[in-house]
Amino acid sequence: MRLREIPITAWIGIAGILLALFCAIFAPWIAPHGETEVVGEVWAPADGQFYFGLDNLGRDILSRLIYGARTTLFVALGATLISFSLGIVLSFTAAVSRGPIDTVLSRFNDLMMSIPTLIFALVVLAVLPQSIFILILVMAVLDSTRVYRLGRAVALDVAVMEFVEAAKLRGEGRVWIIFREILPNTLSPLLAEFGLRFAFAILFLSTLSFLGLGIQPPAADWGGMVKDNKDGIIFGISAALVPGGAIAALAICVNLVVDWLLKRTSSLKGGRGDA
Amino acid sequence: MPELLSVRGLKIEATSYPPGEPPKRVTIVDDVSFDLAKGKVLGLIGESGAGKSTIGLSALAYGRGGAEITGGEVLLDGEDLLALGKSGIRRVRGARVCYVAQSAAAAFNPAHRLGAQVIEASVKHGLMTVEEARTRALYLFRVLGLPNPETFGDRYPHQVSGGQLQRAMTAMALCSNPELIVFDEPTTALDVTTQIDVLAAIKHAIEETDTAALYITHDLAVVAQISDDIMVLRHGKTVEYGTAQQIIEAPREAYTQALVNVRQALRPEATVQTDTLLKVDNVTAGYSNGFKVLFDVTLHVPKGQTLAIVGESGSGKSTLARVITGLLPPLEGSISFAGKALSPALKGRSNDDLRRIQLIYQMADTAMNPRQTVRDIIGRPLTFYYGLRGAAKTARVKELLEQIEMSNGFVDRYPAELSGGQKQRVAIARALAANPELILCDEPTSALDPLVAEGILNLLMKLQEEKQLSYIFITHDIAIVRAIADSVAVMHRGKLVRFGPKSKVLSPPFDDYTDLLLKSVPEMEIGWLEKVLTTRRMESAGN
């Protein structure tokens, strides 16, 4: 892979992701003010001192944005890593074993997928206690169904190739076949899917926070910040649009990178059906 | 007399995108010229990649998948097709020049009936009314020997067989009374017994309608039956161009001679009796939904000899290979190896059992992991069965490469960087690494060009001599059977029709199926097709 071959749109995406990562890691050092520190008037407009103005409680939006990057990225990345691992392990096992294991896993997955993710999350979160780990777990389990579906399709594509049969005929065990024969040949589409899931996790988390079910205040989280400041919209206060814009910007960056990865895989998938 | 089609100095190029390198311009066809008179047939023959399809498509001024015609002229009745604009060439295509694709199954639209598609071009070009076109289509269905011609047009593509589709495609091309038809490997995808019928139908149809034809194929025996002239192509250049008679009976170039002389007997039939290595007893096999594929098959392979299993698609020969390797446990019957019973399923067999029987696949592309180097591919069995690692493994890999006549420089290459023949050789080395006693070869040369295939067969025979290997060679190609087999098994629809030493099986008296099979293989002889057809007519007249 030549660096020169990467199109400019992908570079923009990579830059955006790195910026968010930077903010997340170094938040306490680069944020001008504290996460919950009240520094001025409610909804003060943007000026030289407070680049994005102040929010509904007089806190600095820029600082909260930077701290919010930490929460958002931590939760989204965590959820994606867990959902991905879970989905891939289950789907690859199903694809290689076929038979009853495959049927049971796939039918259960279909069942889980027949309820839209948001609705499922709402129902489950109505019952479970509020906690950031519960949130990550719920997001992960629900999203793993999408990963399972793709993983199984991709693994099956490879599993029917003759070199996999040749390995079976040699006497190779299931573990070898999954990790040494199938997985290396599925890296490209899997990587693209990881990106898609990550973008979805960011959007999903902010939606949950916006609805009041995600990260709880006073912790800064981009979706929650929109919720806090939404009442200002009717008065022409754009404070809620700033965190919303940040979410959008990060999601766009991830999608730009994924788009590039998908082109490399020459997959025909053009949609991001995440219902 | 002006020729119908005159191609002068044709040059076709494309851009290739090799992995890890900048895109580069390659020449697919280089300075090719030929003439074709009205009503005559020109055969274009060559190996895959020789450029024959590309040349055929240039007669319609079409470049498939990025191929661009960059030089030369294609004169149809004196008019240069390459100089015509979009609407000009559209008027020619489907009306004056028609194309019959290699895969009729893919070329027909699954959403419309065959009849509508067959007459579409004629009607849309304003050549005839719908009624006239339907009448003509009916006539053509009859000429091409299609069953129930009156209702054939009402069917959908998925409702008829491959051979019928190919004929339907020919009807579609003939419907508009074109001056020229380009046939692109029309019988390659068909069974040998179907091929001969389609070939005869095509020949009859173009003679009846006095159409000129470009017949593209890689099979010299087939092209000899149908062409007046033959052009031999290699790497986009003309190797030899002359009448069919001259090319077949007195080829001048070395390459042409090699093509004509392919498949001489490579090995005399073994006469020494040896112990039985593999025995298949009364095996009946099928799939879990009850569908049976093999019925009561019994055969055996002596040590150090080659058993050729020959049959067409659906005969069950590949299924038999799966039963022997343990991938498909039989419903009835048993398999024994070197005197001991072999567990019917894969998991019941020890690693040593698995080691002694190896399998070589038809498509070497998919038979090897594209992410592994040649060293890994050949080396894995060494590590898995013998625990070889490090220097010992490297040394043995080198030895094996020598045995398959490839240099050690190939160890770090990936399969995508190898040619078809090289890939198959690596597959053979992988099989040899296990030190097997029996190698099942499932159509290992069917996907290769004739000369490359020749090389592989020679290699296999050499290895057999050196190591006393036994082979089960599955094929549909009788010529290969004649060249290399010691014993032969003929299969048809899951049943073993005939089994025994080669000389016995391939000599009369024959059962009906073997008779049909042997007669359907085109010989490299002008006029063979006429002879067979005459014999058939006589036989059916006599009944």
Place this chain on the structure above:
Amino acid sequence: MSPSTDTDGLSGRKLRERFPLAALILERLVLSIILLFAVSLLIFVGLQALPGDFASTYLGQSATPQAIANIRDQLGLNQPLLSRYLSWLGHAMVGDFGTSWASQNSVGEQIGLRLGNSLFLAGFAALISVPLAVGLGMLSVHFRNRLPDKIINIVSLAAISLPEFFIGYLLIMFFAVKFGVATFPATVYAEMSLYDRLQAIALPTATLVLVVLAHMMRMTRAAILSVMSSAYMETAELKGLSAFRSIVRHAAPNALAPIINVVALNLAYLVVGVVVVEVVFVYPGMGQYMVDAVTVRDMPVVQACGLIFAAVYILLNMVADILAIVANPRLRHPR
């Protein structure tokens, strides 16, 4: 092919062979019904299995042991699980979803009012977005890899990356507040005229359309491209057919099935998108009802809404599957 002469003409296998279409449709129907039952089980029973006792959650701070016991009795939480499930399911099937814990109103009544509103909003959004998406998808293919296609690609990529609430507030900010051309919040009530109603939902509809349009357009483009690269399209070109005829007569019939599938899937997605949009625009629909209920842990409402949303989703997916089957010529005309 000769018809089956089996005297036992109604045996399952023969029927399946002769009417593959009907068999497949029936299969989908049965599968969906089973799925719906399984989902209802999951919603009801699964929830009970999760940690977090209802009664204490419901009471929150005032959870004394006596209060908990009383509430459990009052809400019928002491009955055996299976009988509670069956009773709930039985009532649900006739539209009785019990009473809300928070407001003591009949859940079914509220749903009756609100479901109509949500479907109206979603339906209107669908009406606008589907033709737009298919049209843009076709346009994109026609100008494949040229400027219009690249522009459409970038814009749609941005659109699917924007959260719905962001688009919503953006639209409110510009069209309601700054330009004053649209109404916010989007309140509707029973006696409103159609025109007034449409005016009220202008912005929420626009939001929904923008999100779904982008998804649908990208998938339509992919489906059409896949069909365009088929071998029979080459045959059409080699027969000298005009580009128009090739697309209309050869590409379109085969693109129908995948496009229908795409549209139906996105309609299902629309059902979910409604939830967020209703909260943003304070629209009296099922989505807002459910979110409010979740915040206060009003279980009967949550379960009822969850079930209904799931049912609509399953129904739309089933319709998508069935339409895709029907549009497949191989199944319409068996051997």
